[in-house]
Amino acid sequence: MTKIVAAVVLAALAGDTSGYRILVSSESGDIVTQLIWDGSALNTVKVIPVGVMPAGIDGPHNVTASPDGKYWYVTIAHGTPYGTLWKMAAGADTVVGKAPAEMFPTTISLTPDGELAFVANSDFHGDHPRTNVVSIIYTPQMVTITNLPACDMPHGVKVNHAGTKVYVSCMNSDELLELDRASLSIRRRHKTGAGMSHMTGPVAGGAGAGAGGGGHDCSPTYVSVSPDDRRLYVACNHGNALQVLDAATLELVKEIPTGAGAYNTEASPDGKWVIVTNKKDRSISLIDAVSLLEAARIPTTKPFPHGVAYSPDNRYAFISQESKGVDPGAVSVIDLATKTLVASVPVPLQPTGITILRHP
Amino acid sequence: MKQHVPVWVTLGVLLAGRGAAQQVATIEVVRPGARLIAGDSVPVRAVAKDSAGRDVSSATFRWFTNNPNAAYVTDSGMLVTLDAGRVTVIALSGREVGRLEVEIGPAPVATLGVSLPARTLYVGASAPAKVDARTRRGRPRRDAVAVFGSSAPAVASVDAAGRVVALRAGTARIEATVGKARGSTVVQVVASPVTAVTVTPTDTTVRTGDVVRFLVAARAGSRGLPQPYVEWSATGEGATVFEDGGFVAERPGVYVVTALVGGRAGRASVIVGPRQVTKRDFKLVGRGSIRDVHTADLLIFDQGGKTWAYVPSWGADALYIYDVTNAASPVLTDSVKVDARVINDVTITPDHRYAVMTREGASSRKNGIVILDTSDPGHPKAFSEYTETVTGGVHNAWTEGYYVFATDDATGSLRVIDIHDPKAPKEVARWQVDRPGGRALHDVIVQDGLAYLSYGYDGLVVLDVGAGIRGGSPTSPTFVTQYKDFQGEFWTHTAWRYKNYVIVGDELFPPSFGPDQPEFPYGYFHIVDVSDWDHPREVARYEIPNGGSHNVWMEGDILYVGYYQGGLRAIDLSGELRGDLVAQGRELAAYYPIDVKGKIPNWPFVWGPQVHNGLVYASDFNAGLWIVKLEPQPPVP
Numbered sequence: 002m003t004k005i006v007a008a009v010v011l012a013a014l015a016g017d018t019s020g021y022r023i024l025v026s027s028e029s030g031d032i033v034t035q036l037i038w039d040g041s042a043l044n045t046v047k048v049i050p051v052g053v054m055p056a057g058i059d060g061p062h063n064v065t066a067s068p069d070g071k072y073w074y075v076t077i078a079h080g081t082p083y084g085t086l087w088k089m090a091a092g093a094d095t096v097v098g099k100a101p102a103e104m105f106p107t108t109i110s111l112t113p114d115g116e117l118a119f120v121a122n123s124d125f126h127g128d129h130p131r132t133n134v135v136s137i138i139y140t141p142q143m144v145t146i147t148n149l150p151a152c153d154m155p156h157g158v159k160v161n162h163a164g165t166k167v168y169v170s171c172m173n174s175d176e177l178l179e180l181d182r183a184s185l186s187i188r189r190r191h192k193t194g195a196g197m198s199h200m201t202g203p204v205a206g207g208a209g210a211g212a213g214g215g216g217h218d219c220s221p222t223y224v225s226v227s228p229d230d231r232r233l234y235v236a237c238n239h240g241n242a243l244q245v246l247d248a249a250t251l252e253l254v255k256e257i258p259t260g261a262g263a264y265n266t267e268a269s270p271d272g273k274w275v276i277v278t279n280k281k282d283r284s285i286s287l288i289d290a291v292s293l294l295e296a297a298r299i300p301t302t303k304p305f306p307h308g309v310a311y312s313p314d315n316r317y318a319f320i321s322q323e324s325k326g327v328d329p330g331a332v333s334v335i336d337l338a339t340k341t342l343v344a345s346v347p348v349p350l351q352p353t354g355i356t357i358l359r360h361p
Numbered sequence: 362m363k364q365h366v367p368v369w370v371t372l373g374v375l376l377a378g379r380g381a382a383q384q385v386a387t388i389e390v391v392r393p394g395a396r397l398i399a400g401d402s403v404p405v406r407a408v409a410k411d412s413a414g415r416d417v418s419s420a421t422f423r424w425f426t427n428n429p430n431a432a433y434v435t436d437s438g439m440l441v442t443l444d445a446g447r448v449t450v451i452a453l454s455g456r457e458v459g460r461l462e463v464e465i466g467p468a469p470v471a472t473l474g475v476s477l478p479a480r481t482l483y484v485g486a487s488a489p490a491k492v493d494a495r496t497r498r499g500r501p502r503r504d505a506v507a508v509f510g511s512s513a514p515a516v517a518s519v520d521a522a523g524r525v526v527a528l529r530a531g532t533a534r535i536e537a538t539v540g541k542a543r544g545s546t547v548v549q550v551v552a553s554p555v556t557a558v559t560v561t562p563t564d565t566t567v568r569t570g571d572v573v574r575f576l577v578a579a580r581a582g583s584r585g586l587p588q589p590y591v592e593w594s595a596t597g598e599g600a601t602v603f604e605d606g607g608f609v610a611e612r613p614g615v616y617v618v619t620a621l622v623g624g625r626a627g628r629a630s631v632i633v634g635p636r637q638v639t640k641r642d643f644k645l646v647g648r649g650s651i652r653d654v655h656t657a658d659l660l661i662f663d664q665g666g667k668t669w670a671y672v673p674s675w676g677a678d679a680l681y682i683y684d685v686t687n688a689a690s691p692v693l694t695d696s697v698k699v700d701a702r703v704i705n706d707v708t709i710t711p712d713h714r715y716a717v718m719t720r721e722g723a724s725s726r727k728n729g730i731v732i733l734d735t736s737d738p739g740h741p742k743a744f745s746e747y748t749e750t751v752t753g754g755v756h757n758a759w760t761e762g763y764y765v766f767a768t769d770d771a772t773g774s775l776r777v778i779d780i781h782d783p784k785a786p787k788e789v790a791r792w793q794v795d796r797p798g799g800r801a802l803h804d805v806i807v808q809d810g811l812a813y814l815s816y817g818y819d820g821l822v823v824l825d826v827g828a829g830i831r832g833g834s835p836t837s838p839t840f841v842t843q844y845k846d847f848q849g850e851f852w853t854h855t856a857w858r859y860k861n862y863v864i865v866g867d868e869l870f871p872p873s874f875g876p877d878q879p880e881f882p883y884g885y886f887h888i889v890d891v892s893d894w895d896h897p898r899e900v901a902r903y904e905i906p907n908g909g910s911h912n913v914w915m916e917g918d919i920l921y922v923g924y925y926q927g928g929l930r931a932i933d934l935s936g937e938l939r940g941d942l943v944a945q946g947r948e949l950a951a952y953y954p955i956d957v958k959g960k961i962p963n964w965p966f967v968w969g970p971q972v973h974n975g976l977v978y979a980s981d982f983n984a985g986l987w988i989v990k991l992e993p994q995p996p997v998p
Contacts, residue, residue, distance in 0.1 A: 028722075081800055081817065104771070105771065126772070141458070146423065324724070327654070351724070
């Protein structure tokens with residue numbers, strides 16, 4: 002039976018002066034929670050039910066917002082059995098379109114013009130090794146243009162800021178892919194580690210495997226791009242490290258140790274910081290993007306920290322934490338000036354994806 | 362339906378252009394010249410222009426449609442239409458987009474079959490002609506309206522609705538036309554030798570809901586006529602007589618059933634009384650209140666001289682253990698907590714040695730099943746688990762011997778897990794319907810060697826897993842039949858075999874459903890006759906207003922159901938089943954487990970029942986375990 006919690010306004014919207022909201026998807030709750038941060042308190046202002054099957058957990062894994070702030074998108078991971086990408090109208094928070102994805106779609110990244118959505122189909126629960134696909138969706142009409150055969154268990158996907166390249170991190174095949182936005186094809190493959198399985202076959206137009214990340218497993222769960230598009234940040238879930246790559250050559254610049262189970266990673270909009278969630282360590286690593294040193298390791302309030310989002314003014318970072326069982330997860334606020342956790346709010350039923358929705 | 366993935370189409374030089382440096386500013390998708398119908402394959406093209414309005418001849422396009430089930434574009438630039446509807450054809454070049462909305466008409470009828478229920482009709486008889494209209498690809502065109510005609514209207518006429526009337530001896534060809542498609546069948550009309558028609562039983566006294574099987578004997582003088590075609594009818598609005606002579610009434614009264622054979626009629630009377638005079642009641646015996654979390658399915662069993670109730674939680678992580686030996690005063694003896702957010706189902710091996718819990722929402726995303734050691738049934742212990750091929754979650758499970766039949770959330774397939782070595786369970790079989798883009802297996806139950814799979818939009822699927830009718834076994838499930846020809850909206854959620862029927866329940870929710878507010882699911886129970894595995898058919902329905910069908914249990918001839926907000930229900934399924942069972946007065950009792958302190962106060966939401974030792978145990982989503990007894994029917998005054 003579904004577990005969609007009805008929309009409930011828990012705080013007055015009069016305090017919504019920040020110019021943005023924080024959206025959090027709860028994977029076991031089939032809800033997306035909207036939060037407001039007023040500089041001192043984090044408040045839940047709205048809970049939007051999502052999901053398809055009343056009789057089961059539909060698994061909204063990740064959420065992202067369109068650049069113009071008019072829409073937000075959420076991946077519904079479980080399906081029949083394929084998942085979907087939902088397009089929601091911001092404000093009304095109603096479904097305006099759905100596009101089919103494939104097995105267990107997880108992360109989403111939009112081109113800067115908002116026209117294309119790249120969705121990693123992680124296929125967490127299927128048989129492996131398998132070449133999973135990245136769904137490419139034309140968002141104005143929510144049409145799946147293609148399911149691009151990519152790699153074994155792609156999880157992280159990120160479009161660069163110029164909108165020209167798309168990076169995909171592949172957990173099982175332990176590699177990073179570079180897609181060309183114009184041709185929608187894979188241009189390069191780069192090994193991030195020894196891998197759990199190994200891809201074979203030709204690489205379309207690519208330069209083959211780049212510099213390896215070493216003889217150990219990385220199992221890259223996520224990739225993000227520096228604001229100037231010159232560096233890539235790859236979270237190594239098995240390697241317990243952040244790999245910093247040169248985006249031009251895909252060569253390893255540095256591997257920075259993090260807490261156990263590095264999971265997601267995001268660079269701050271001003272490029273000063275990179276945060277890594279350490280899923281098995283109940284902490285985040287705050288990396289100085291210039292020195293490439295861990296500036297702080299900050300414990301989270303709940304186990305299994307998952308996603309990262311930044312306030313547009315670069316002052317705060319928001320961290321989702323899944324927790325376990327009936328214990329609610331949380332979203333916590335990290336003050337980047339003091340490098341401390343300054344606030345937290347419970348969010349039920351496995352909060353995972355997190356993003357910033359700016360008011361149009 | 363096969364998924365078609367649009368691909369790059371290079372159009373090459375379409376029009377004179379200025380070279381590669383030109384930037385595409387606009388794209389026009391050129392409308393195909395002819396009217397499109399399903400089954401067409403026509404070239405599509407687009408024209409790209411730069412900001413100055415000049416053609417960009419070097420532009421390449423990526424094609425797709427917004428509905429690939431209705432139409433798609435091939436890699437050679439052909440628009441292939443599959444089905445009727447409105448489709449947007451989209452061309453992408455760089456970052457520019459061109460769109461064209463096209464209307465696809467239905468494919469014409471290519472073949473037309475015509476049939477009559479009998480090849481020979483007596484003069485004076487009439488029979489309906491049926492048509493089977495199909496496209497060239499074999500798709501049925503149920504919307505097609507046929508124009509009928511007769512090659513010999515003086516022998517057999519046919520009206521606009523297709524009713525054939527036999528007028529005089531001879532042969533006539535009954536023809537039907539839809540567009541250019543034609544079909545026909547031959548009917549032989551012979552003089553009616555019928556001198557008398559007898560319908561038996563001639564007079565019957567039954568209750569509403571009782572099915573009377575009428576037989577017809579037509580005679581020519583003293584000679585009996587074999588298998589005549591019969592036109593059946595019944596007087597009044599409270600009863601139905603079917604083509605096979607089965608009669609059932611929903612309302613008490615006196616009905617006259619008429620059988621017409623060759624222009625002569627035979628009649629019989631049916632006196633229909635009410636099925637029951639007095640409704641029965643459920644009497645509350647005891648409760649095991651669970652109010653802080655939702656509860657799901659339940660399991661009741663005897664062991665060690667006591668009776669136990671295992672009640673899993675929904676949206677939570679605990680299995681609650683009750684000693685219900687004294688049903689009036691259940692005692693919570695323990696709970697088992699696991700890493701989960703939904704424990705939807707719990708089942709047990711026949712020897713009651715191990716219980717199996719389903720698991721969803723694990724923090725590790727390794728869900729699967731958890732096996733409990735129940736040697737101390739009041740304090741079961743997690744013994745082992747199996748997650749390897751069911752990490753995405755198991756919603757329902759059924760133990761048959763030491764095999765666990767489990768629904769795999771992630772793939773919509775059935776997984777059979779061998780737990781003969783409970784410490785090392787292993788998957789031994791899989792089965793799934795061949796529908797990658799819409800498959801959802803919700804539940805499975807095994808009865809007498811047949812597995813009944815509740816397969817959502819794929820309806821009911823039956824597999825041989827040891828019955829011997831198709832050579833299947835637990836390690837090699839073998840398809841027996843599938844039924845999904847339900848009328849209207851359905852989503853098959855549960856199934857239970859009873860005599861020659863399968864009780865098939867829906868689970869349907871309104872678009873926004875929330876467990877923390879009163880909700881109004883709907884759907885009903887379909888009674889499917891599986892006497893002929895090759896031709897299962899829905900023969901009756903159990904539908905109530907303001908209730909959502911959920912789980913069932915049969916005990917004797919009484920069906921107990923959890924009808925969500927419609928409460929706990931009991932209905933008499935004795936005898937043959939036809940028609941609307943509620944209208945026939947078969948429902949025996951209803952009980953609403955209302956709890957002012959429930960998870961959702963005052964909102965009964967009965968998940969499902971189990972009958973055990975004469976008591977009915979029911980789990981309620983909002984208020985835990987309820988134990989009731991169905992009171993005997995009071996004497997008729």
